[in-house]
Amino acid sequence: MFKKFFKNQNSDNSITILAPIDGEMIQLEEVPDPVFSEKMMGEGVACKPANGKVVSPVQGKIIQVFPTKHAI
Template sequence: MFSKWRKKSAESKVVEVVAPITGRSVALAEVPDEAFAAGHMGQGIAIEPEEGKLISPFDGTVIHVIKSSHAVMVENEEGLQFLFHIGINTVSLKGDGFKSHVAVGQKVKAGQVLIDFDIAKIKQAGYPVITPIIVTNADEVADSLEKITGPVMAGRDVILKAVLKS
């Protein structure tokens, strides 16, 4: 039984992504936005944050920062691109409650703070703070993503596993 797994890992690269936010990871279907919940934005997972800090879950490069600082895209060293979107409809806050610490083209290290955000301010404005984490180029993944739900600590607990196409 285990020889099958060893063979697969010898042929393909498995990428594990740790939580970029401390909280509770949930299926995308729980996101109160049809574009994310139905997977139209891509495959992934979401986190209900307990802390207002988004960190890079891996070493990579910032490829896009939304002007209002509520979302950022980072590419990992294997070429997978991730969108981290803090809250739903939070673009309407026009940056109020968000502070980006990165710029496009910047190299980041695992654990580095990407964005600070004010959970109370977001909720007070009437927006869900649930944060989708989307693989925007999931066509690079050989199999579907393995998504791990439950309580997670930023920088420690694995939330996604992907086998890359060889």
């Protein structure tokens, strides 16, 4: 199902992951939610959106948006 999002690029088995959002990658510590910034959910990165749009590779419905609009 997700094969079209992962493409083998090099013989060293590195992959390219297509992003559902245009923007700048930032450290989790910069996210204004302590659950993420204190890494309670684990390691990762966040994206600061360039144009305010997030697209989905699947059909669905957003059922909750946090007041700060940093997580859906």
